[in-house]
Amino acid sequence: MAVGCLDRLGAADAETRKRALQAVRAVAAEPSRSFEELVGPLSTFLTDEDRAVRLTTAKLFVALAQSEPATVLLVGDALAERVADDEEFYYVRARCAEALGYVAVDSPAEVTDPGTLADLRIGLSFDEPEVKEKLAKALAYVALGDPDRLRHQVDSLAEHLNDENKLVRYHLCTALVVVGCAHPAKLADAEDMLRERLTDESPYVRGRAAEALGVLTASDVEIESTPALDDTDAEGGETPSFLTDRVRFCRRRVADEYSESPPTGVGTIESIREGTDAVVEEMLSPDEGECPHCGLALPAGGPPMCPRCGVPR
Structure with a gap:
């Protein structure tokens, strides 16, 4: 029944797709739910024509990877493809990398083939700050899953x-x-x-x-x-x-x-x-007047976005 609902959701307008996926994301954070039959249909929204829908879906997989990493492993290739696509919206790529990182703790070999590892490392040189942060986080979790993969x-x-x-x-x-x-x-x-x-x-x-x-x-x-x-x-x-x-x-x-x-x-x-x-979490507890992501000193009443890394204050 749920799979059929997701199939019909693909024909709805972008705002409806986004709201529905946000609702699924809230449920995904509950460890008592199983998503094994749904991750395949959900992964199709990673290539949705609407950028907001793709980002919502990527965030959904981050939440799901924290509670059900083995389930998200089933769509690891789809997440890796988003990370590798340098034309993808950088927040989508960042969240997909984060999801892969959580999965890598338990299944490093399955989600971090040489190509994916190369994408994570190379992105550290060229990507947006938000993406680099998640790439680095994913690499740390790859190491936690199997230190040999980064030796x-x-x-x-x-x-x-x-x-x-x-x-x-x-x-x-x-x-x-x-x-x-x-x-x-x-x-x-x-x-x-x-x-x-x-x-x-x-x-x-x-x-x-x-x-x-x-x-x-x-x-x-x-x-x-x-x-x-x-x-x-x-x-x-x-x-x-x-x-x-x-x-x-x-x-x-x-x-x-x-x-x-x-x-x-x-x-x-x-x-x-x-x-x-x-x-x-402790690092991200912001000091007054400081960007919680890059540490840049920010004046009171300054811009809503950090001028260095572009992350909202």
Whole structure:
């Protein structure tokens, strides 16, 4: 019955299609519902002629991927095609990449073939800020699903650690930490860029960079000098525990204080998997007068859109 309704919905006007899909999205957030029979018909709206309908559908799949990633896996190819289409509206591509990221945690091999991984990485150089943020997030979740899939991409990910968007920098640092937990020596390819992030304006990026360097010290790679951590967590005011915990972790790694008892809560794939969503939520709690996405200082009464990244205030 529901499939038949979706078939008839395709003949309705664009506004009706959008409202109906918004209603489905609200239901998709409820884990008690099953959408296995509906994801195929729903995926047809990813290529709808109306841009708003396509975006609503992409957001629907993000919600569904969070509650039913295995179900969204059935239409992973359709989502990947939207990500690969550089003529698609960039918000649609961003949301499709985000949905793939959630699915990749459980099924990295099935949704991140070499072509899709290339689309995610290449987009970091050329895409709109909103898309780059979701591409970086997807790559972090790919790493959480299977660190091996990015073990040969460390240097290419590190190239974008100076992106102007703090969330891009955070997600990529997170991906590198995850890869390093499985293959610590691989982080040698990103060491210089990670050291630069120790002075990042975001304490969360600094924290991930310190965590990555701490992971690197556990490898057999010879590190030329001790990471400059003295001022990393000494900014005054309220320094997030996220940063201080990771600076402490790196210092103890350098001093080889974990030789007998391994660390807990930091420097492990499990700790990142369990905590990264909460960290992003904390990062997006806007400071007064600051863009929650890129951190640009915004004057009171300024424009409704951030002039740097274009995201609504």
